Amino acid sequence: MxxxxxxxxxxxxxxxxxxxxxxxxxxxxxxxxxxxxxxxxxxxxxxxxxxxxxxxxxxxxxxxxxxxxxxxxxxxxxxxxxxxxxxxxxxxxxxxxxxxxxxxxxxxxxxxxxxxxxxxxxxxxxxxxxxxxxxxxxxxxxxxxxxxxxxxxxxxxxxxxxxxxxxxxxxxxxxxxxxxxxxxxxxxxxxxxxxxxxxxxxxxxxxxxxxxxxxxxxxxxxxxxxxxxxxxxGGHAPLIIAEDADLVLAVSQTIISKYRNAGQTCVCVNRILVHESLVDAFAEKFTKAVAKLKVGNGLDETTDIGPIINEKGFDKIVAQINDALEKGAEVLIGNKYQVDRDKGYFFIHPTVLKNVDASMDIMQEETFGPVAPITTFKTIEEAIEIANNTPYGLAAYFFTENYKTGMYLHDHLDFGIIGWNDGAPSAAHAPFGGMKExxxxxxxxxxxxxxxxxxxxxxxxxxxx
CATH class of the missing domain: 3.40.605.10 (Aldehyde Dehydrogenase; Chain A, domain 1)
Incomplete structure (x- = not known):
């Protein structure tokens, strides 16, 4: 040693x-x-x-x-x-x-x-x-x-x-x-x-x-x-925005889940699944909210997004972004970096990607960074299939104002922690843990x-x- x-x-x-x-x-x-x-x-x-x-x-x-x-x-x-x-x-x-x-x-x-x-x-x-x-x-x-x-x-x-x-x-x-x-x-x-x-x-x-x-x-x-x-x-958390979701609530809670600790948490949103009728409206509202986040040193009280923990983590995130762009994803905001490899600091500005699909690494691997990929679905059954199509089952989130849809999602999502209209469900008095791998x-x-x-x-x- x-x-x-x-x-x-x-x-x-x-x-x-x-x-x-x-x-x-x-x-x-x-x-x-x-x-x-x-x-x-x-x-x-x-x-x-x-x-x-x-x-x-x-x-x-x-x-x-x-x-x-x-x-x-x-x-x-x-x-x-x-x-x-x-x-x-x-x-x-x-x-x-x-x-x-x-x-x-x-x-x-x-x-x-x-x-x-x-x-x-x-x-x-x-x-x-x-x-x-x-x-x-x-x-x-x-x-x-x-x-x-x-x-x-x-x-x-x-x-x-x-x-x-x-x-x-x-x-x-x-x-x-x-x-x-x-x-x-x-x-x-x-x-x-x-x-x-x-x-x-x-x-x-x-x-x-x-x-x-x-x-x-x-x-x-x-x-x-x-x-x-x-x-x-590990996790690979999906967030589902149903056709009847409250978009203002969905945006604010997605920001909380996705960008806390610069996206470096095991329960961070990794995949945003939006009903096809809402994707443009959600993407616009979400991007405007993300634009307000300030990147910087965590000791500055105005900072919202701190650095990536190390070079290895930075390189993985950048590789996922580049893979998505090569396969047709669109950058709505972000994909900007402040890096000094000699000094050893790595910042990634909060990034939103649209037109993401299952062929991209970011939809298959945990990101652990401030990158939000958006994809679409037509039916709740399709959303569930996309969400569950992973060996991981730690956390999942969904937004709907319909109790039948909510209970159906709860019953069919294979995850140990689920937030319904809630981007921060963790609590000491609740059991925290995952399913599958x-x-x-x-x-x-x-x-x-x-x-x-x-x-x-x-x-x-x-x-x-």
């Missing part, structure tokens, strides 16, 4: 900080400490764990301005979005602080008078997490909070591009009184740390947010030790603590004298 990671500001290319990288031996030692701490932390009563989680949330809120600034500097997203993410991150801690005291068992009627059956829940063990760069606060707390609430210990490998936010939050957890070995971080390359996590018999669960190919590799690596896994993987398990809601618990039952016999 290399000795350090250079954390740079993607808006300027400037070095923010060099972060030390743990050796394999140090990571093994951290795993051992987490495993040993589990024996103690799992016995801490649920009310005390709840109290400590609430204290952690309070510490984060006390320092949210500083955390948001760090996040914007290493991630690039506008400062207002970073502040929003800090609140989103603490909402998971707050939710699971309450769920900690609601881990219930039950009794089951036995088949004979002489027996009684009791079902109990217990924490699964040491949990290892690998988190993404695009939401360095919320994606960590969405995993750590239910793990700690359940009585598990937790170790996370932060994203290489954005480790500082995660590190800060975990240090605040320690300040709040959560034992240092109960929640830890390590830094390093995913390709090197991942196998250390999957191969360790001391780790009983892997939770990952990131690309589908990496998720598949972690699932395979976890098989030898039969680890539990939760995988929140978009993942395994759910995070958030009452479902989100289940993957951190084992179920056992006790059959008591000879109760009748």
């Amino acid at each position: 290399s000795n350090s990671i250079e954390v740079k500001n993607p808006a300027t290319g400037e070095l923010i900080k060099e972060v030390g990288v743990q050796t394999a031996e140090e990571i093994h030692h951290a795993i051992e400490k987490g495993h040993m701490e589990f024996k103690r932390w799992s016995k801490v009563n649920a009310h005390e764990r709840s109290k400590l989680l609430k204290a952690w949330s309070h510490k984060i809120q006390e320092n949210k301005e500083e955390i948001a600034k760090v996040m914007t500097m290493e991630n690039g997203k506008p400062l207002s979005e970073s502040l929003g993410e800090v609140n989103y991150a603490t909402s998971y801690i707050d939710w699971y602080a309450e769920e900690a005291i609601r881990i219930y068992g039950r009794t089951v009627p036995a088949a004979t008078e002489s027996k009684r059956i009791v079902v109990t829940r217990q924490p699964i063990g040491l949990v290892a997490a690998i988190t993404p760069w695009n939401f360095p606060a919320a994606m960590m707390t969405r995993k750590a909070a239910p793990a700690l609430a359940a009585g598990c210990t937790f170790i996370v490998k932060a994203a290489e591009d954005t480790p500082l936010t995660t590190m800060t939050l975990i240090e605040l957890a320690h300040d709040a009184g959560i034992p240092k070995d109960a929640i830890q971080y390590v830094n390093g390359k995913g390709s090197e740390v991942g196998p250390l996590f999957t191969n360790s018999p001391l780790i009983r669960k892997i939770t990952f947010t990131g690309s589908t190919p990496v998720g598949k590799s972690l699932i395979k690596g976890s098989a030898d030790t039969v680890k539990h896994v939760t995988m929140e993987l 978009s993942g395994l398990g759910r995070e958030g809601g009452i479902e989100g603590i289940e993957p951190y618990l084992e179920t056992k039952y006790l059959s008591v016999g000879n109760l009748v004298n």
